[in-house]
Amino acid sequence: MTEENGTSNKPEENQEQENVQKENNTTNDATQEVKAEATDNAVNEADEAIVQESLSDEKAEVAEQSDESATKEEQQVEAEKVEDKEESSDAENQDEDDDEHHEEELPDYSNYDKAQLVEVIKEVSHSDNFKRGDRILNEIKPLFDEIYDAEKKEALDKFLADGGEEADFAMKHDELNDRFDANYQLFKDRRRKHYKELEKQRDENLKRKEEILDKLRELVDEEETITGLNVIKDLQKEWKTIGQVPGPQAKTLWANYNALLDRYYDQRSILYELKELDRKKNLEAKLELCVKAEELAQMNDVPAAVKQLNDLHEEFKHIGPVPKDDQEPLWQRFKAASDAVYERRKGYLDKLKDVQKENLEKKEAIIDKMTDYLSFDSDKIKEWNAKTKELLAIQKEWESTGQVPKENAKSINKAFWSNFKQFFANKHEFFKRLDSLREENLNKKKVLVEEAKALQDSTEWNKTADRLKKLQNQWREIGPVPEKFRESIYKEFKSACDTFFTNKRAGNKEAEKEYKANLEAKQDIVEQITKLEAGDIEQLEAYEEAFSKIGFVPRANIQTIKEKFSDAVSGFIEKSEDKLSEEQLNKVKLMAQLTKIMAGPNADKKLNQKEHAIRKKISDLNNDIVTWKTNLEFFAASKTADNLKKEFDKKIEEAEKEISLLKKQLRIVRSV
Incomplete structure (x- = not known):
């Protein structure tokens, strides 16, 4: 006895209170992170403003000192200082402009699923590029929250549909939610730690620069400063290698540094010749950078060329001043090489936009294909499954299509996934109706179970046996029940039937003689089948019919005689395959299959x-x-x-x- 396999949806269990507390804790942590992030951004913006202000003040201060110079040589020295600082400032401003307008373009995360977004944030959480990490988080966090909110709404709807109260509902995080939150927290912690360490490093840099200023004062105040010239150069190099200092001290520190250098250079006229030599070396170094920048325009990998160009700008900015006559031509050459790379980047982006427009058209066509799936309806599982396979194939086509313009990404992804989810919502409703039918089948089978239990202790052997057989036939006619009750309800019914037939065998000793006779009759049929002439299917059917009509055999021999009968039929098929039609062969094979099942x-x-x-x-x-x-x-x-x-x-x-x-x-x- 058995029943068919079925499918059913298990009701969701209520979520535990600890998940609610966990979500509250996560919200509090996120609030603290936002505050820390705002503080860090404010510090960075203040630093940038101070640097720009320092550069402007530096130009004005040097210009004033230049006007006050009395001799031609001093005026020339001061002019070179102004050019040096203006060149550094222009290179720095150019570099900042480049950084602002050539940020790395991020992938389109709008069509990523939860697992893909978790992998993205996992990579971000281990990255040291916190600026890029913040940009990525600003992209993926709303997408992940949108998916989570949709899942939460779906779970709440099901909870309410199952009879729950909204106040009792609590959303339980799955593994992907936990992994996303953990990596999100890890990134924020590492970022906070990074900026704390940066502040600490700035304090240390302040101390180092103050020590350099003290050394400069000692050299400037010395009577014989010629011996300190190389030391001055070393201190300048050391100063350049030291990073940023706290914003409030940056302007004063920079002004003191330049004032001490000016005093030193003013005291020694030999500085002019040394500075000229230094400028010539700087010229050679910057010419090499120009050559490298010009070579970048030939690179096939445009994004990589832009990145390398930004590195060259950084190096160009810190090399130092060049002879005045070479300053403008040199900068124009370097700028022209940079413009060539940026022009190629513009073409690259224009081409990328064309490709994105083509992808947009493809995705719009895919959305149009989904219209028929929204109105699809059927009462057959097979047809629903077939449509599901088709829709999943369309999903793969969607995912294989590249990025679309950023301004269209959100709307078109929303259109696709709304249609996609609507189909599966319709499918879910179908299975809900199917579950209702299976509940009715369960109630019908429960009635048969109760009647079988009422008959299991009966001693009216023949009458009860006939009734139980009818119940068994009714059982077969009833359709499937919910999966979680399939085994249990069947075991109850079978147990009641088995109890009666076991009692029937035990209570009828005379039947044992009949069982032995039946065994001998079945053994005789098995022997006749082994001797049967190949292809004599009519006689085989007669033997099979006779075998099935013979009654019970002793319990100890049931399995053995079934196996012998199955082996005999299989042997007949092997020697008769060339002599039977396809229909006959299929029929015989079915019989062999059934006898094999009976033997197992x-x-x-x-x-x-x-x-x-x-x-x-x-x-x-x-x-x-x-x-x-x-x-x-x-x-x-x-x-x-x-x-x-x-x-x-x-x-x-x-x-x-x-x-x-x-x-x-x-x-x-x-x-x-």
């Missing part, structure tokens, strides 16, 4: 499954025939309609033949 464990259960499969196929074919016949009524009289009618008539004829064959198979199964 869980025979009743497997036979019921086989019977159900045949019945379902017959039902599907009958439904198809009804549909085809209905369609025939709508065809008008025409040559095209006649051809279609012939096609439908042929389909109906073939289906009826298959039904006839399946009914024969069903009779064979039920006879077993």
